[in-house]
Amino acid sequence: MEKVTQFTGTGMPLKISNVDTDQIIPAVFLKRITKTGFEDGLFANWRQNPDFVLNNPSFQGAEVLVAGSDFGTGSSREHAVWALRDYGFKAVFSSKFADIFLGNSGKQGLIAGVISDADTESLWEQIEADPAAKITVDLPSQEIRVNDVVIRFEIDEYTKWRLTEGLDDIGITLQSEDAIAAYEAKRESWKPKTLPAKGV
Amino acid sequence: MSSKPLTLAEKLWRDHLVLRGENGAPDLLYIDLHLIHEVTSPQAFDGLRLAGRDVRRRDLTIATEDHNTPTQDIHLPIADATSRAQVQALRDNTREFDIRIHSLGDKNQGIVHVVGPQLGLTMPGLTVVCGDSHTSTHGAFGALAMGIGTSEVEHVLATQTLPLQRFKTMAINVEGTLRKGVSAKDIILAVISKISTGGGQGYVLEYRGSAIRALSMEGRMTICNMSIEAGARAGIIAPDQITFDYLKDKPHAPQGADWDQALKDWSELTTDHDAVFDAEVFIDADTLDPFVTWGTNPGQGVSLMDSIPDPDSFDDPSQKAAAIKALAYMDLKAGTKMKDIAVDTVFLGSCTNARIEDLRAAADIIRGQVMAPGIRMMVVPGSQKVRLQAEEEGLDKVFVDFGADWRFAGCSMCLGMNPDQLAPGERAASTSNRNFEGRQGKGARTHLVSPMVAAATAIRGTLSAPSDLEQ
Numbered sequence A: 001m002e003k004v005t006q007f008t009g010t011g012m013p014l015k016i017s018n019v020d021t022d023q024i025i026p027a028v029f030l031k032r033i034t035k036t037g038f039e040d041g042l043f044a045n046w047r048q049n050p051d052f053v054l055n056n057p058s059f060q061g062a063e064v065l066v067a068g069s070d071f072g073t074g075s076s077r078e079h080a081v082w083a084l085r086d087y088g089f090k091a092v093f094s095s096k097f098a099d100i101f102l103g104n105s106g107k108q109g110l111i112a113g114v115i116s117d118a119d120t121e122s123l124w125e126q127i128e129a130d131p132a133a134k135i136t137v138d139l140p141s142q143e144i145r146v147n148d149v150v151i152r153f154e155i156d157e158y159t160k161w162r163l164t165e166g167l168d169d170i171g172i173t174l175q176s177e178d179a180i181a182a183y184e185a186k187r188e189s190w191k192p193k194t195l196p197a198k199g200v
Numbered sequence B: 001m002s003s004k005p006l007t008l009a010e011k012l013w014r015d016h017l018v019l020r021g022e023n024g025a026p027d028l029l030y031i032d033l034h035l036i037h038e039v040t041s042p043q044a045f046d047g048l049r050l051a052g053r054d055v056r057r058r059d060l061t062i063a064t065e066d067h068n069t070p071t072q073d074i075h076l077p078i079a080d081a082t083s084r085a086q087v088q089a090l091r092d093n094t095r096e097f098d099i100r101i102h103s104l105g106d107k108n109q110g111i112v113h114v115v116g117p118q119l120g121l122t123m124p125g126l127t128v129v130c131g132d133s134h135t136s137t138h139g140a141f142g143a144l145a146m147g148i149g150t151s152e153v154e155h156v157l158a159t160q161t162l163p164l165q166r167f168k169t170m171a172i173n174v175e176g177t178l179r180k181g182v183s184a185k186d187i188i189l190a191v192i193s194k195i196s197t198g199g200g201q202g203y204v205l206e207y208r209g210s211a212i213r214a215l216s217m218e219g220r221m222t223i224c225n226m227s228i229e230a231g232a233r234a235g236i237i238a239p240d241q242i243t244f245d246y247l248k249d250k251p252h253a254p255q256g257a258d259w260d261q262a263l264k265d266w267s268e269l270t271t272d273h274d275a276v277f278d279a280e281v282f283i284d285a286d287t288l289d290p291f292v293t294w295g296t297n298p299g300q301g302v303s304l305m306d307s308i309p310d311p312d313s314f315d316d317p318s319q320k321a322a323a324i325k326a327l328a329y330m331d332l333k334a335g336t337k338m339k340d341i342a343v344d345t346v347f348l349g350s351c352t353n354a355r356i357e358d359l360r361a362a363a364d365i366i367r368g369q370v371m372a373p374g375i376r377m378m379v380v381p382g383s384q385k386v387r388l389q390a391e392e393e394g395l396d397k398v399f400v401d402f403g404a405d406w407r408f409a410g411c412s413m414c415l416g417m418n419p420d421q422l423a424p425g426e427r428a429a430s431t432s433n434r435n436f437e438g439r440q441g442k443g444a445r446t447h448l449v450s451p452m453v454a455a456a457t458a459i460r461g462t463l464s465a466p467s468d469l470e471q
């Protein structure tokens, strides 16, 4: 995985709360078996409305999405993160994320940072006042810098470490092979096995 | 030596700890059972291939086809090319990695969360994961069961473990006795409307109290299923005699000495008397009415006896804005009585409410009744096995005589990845779990209801309680 540390880009205000994953990417796009090319699915239904913020030319090319609270609720589809990433977003900020979405973001190098409601409002204001305003997102210091304002965002330490080091989760876990094997050796014998198939 | 009193979820966590994380690192947990379906797995298998990794425990892994599968003419090739390719990818991947699969047409095919329990693979004391948020269903057995993303699916395939951050615990106490016509679905819709769709964030919810103890396994699964709609990572119910009786004759239930040992271990799976939850919620089952949603998230619900709330009645500005947006999408007005809302379609199905007991409850109400004019009703059993059982009991005839569509098993109109969709603007009473915008078809409007309310609604044409039929 590539290391994620700092980038500078422009922002997009998504002034909607409770954005569920069915809105981020509707189920019909989930039929694909590839892991890239999901940009066309991002907010596919809302995008049909010409007034939807994604269609606003001022915000084209934005890399920072600032959303209302409870972002990413609903299904576990990692496609939601792939769609945001493929569209070009490198970071999403909200005052509250759904757990699974947060976990999925961390796996894909999308920074999902928690900021206060007040900071959300303030970012919206600044982006709307000047859509070309440069926003710097700095992961090591957990800071969003725009104009002269510095906003701190929260992200769990471990995800931050993994992203900044560019480490792959599976690779990290495989280093604990001995511990896994030791656990398996003492697992209860009543625990079910799918094989061989019984009575089916 | 006295150890710290623990909640059930904390005990399960402790029992599955492979490594304790240090300095903010997550704990590494062992996964006992991994369920797979076609939508969230292809990219995970690709990842394995790319890295040259194998599946660590194919004997703890099982796959079925559910999201894309048609519910009619299942002997024909799947018409939609992308759906067909996705199902084919699952078949190819499970063949390549030698994983057990129940394909369309197989007696054990069905919605992944119906298949696990009916095979007796889901049992107390396990950790269960699946690339699907409604994996919380399996918590009904006293298992720690969580939905995961595709990268995590790959992680479990490769290592049979998952790095996870600790959860907080919340007790949902439901005391009392449900009235006739009120069911598990109404409890969970009431819970979500009380704590909101974000209220469970970061928590494992443990459902407790006399009303929960009185529920069948089917009812308990309905409740745990929707834990995710409250934002929780998992829901759990302590196992008891009802759980053990349900498991006893299932194909994968432990046998002989293993069964005795299992019963011993399972009887310890309760929250310690003096354990402390991080949060508690209380619901009075005695006074609960059938509960239905009016909006576009599962927290936007009210008693069926009530009217649509005025957005101005919400103190929280974002909730108010959400209500205004939802009412516009749903084409509804504040103050309208819920019972005056007419629907076009009734959907009885999904991993929330398509087990045999759900079909029985609905069939009991419509038996000998006439469907309201202009209504379409679709009945989609949660699994092939449920379908066969229902046919053995003659329930299919009850549905067909009533004028409903009797279908083959799958997710169907719960999310409309197959052809089972609502047309734009159509309104449904649905026993599924999500009323999100466009979930059941573009522009479709969904009211979440219990199987009994679904049945009464099909008879009257407007959202109705079973008690409305007695007047």
Ligand code: SF4
Binding pocket: B066, B067, B111, B112, B113, B132, B134, B350, B351, B352, B410, B411, B412, B414, B415, B432, B433
């Ligand atoms: S029935 Fe619906 S909620 Fe359940 S697994 Fe299928 S799509 Fe998901």
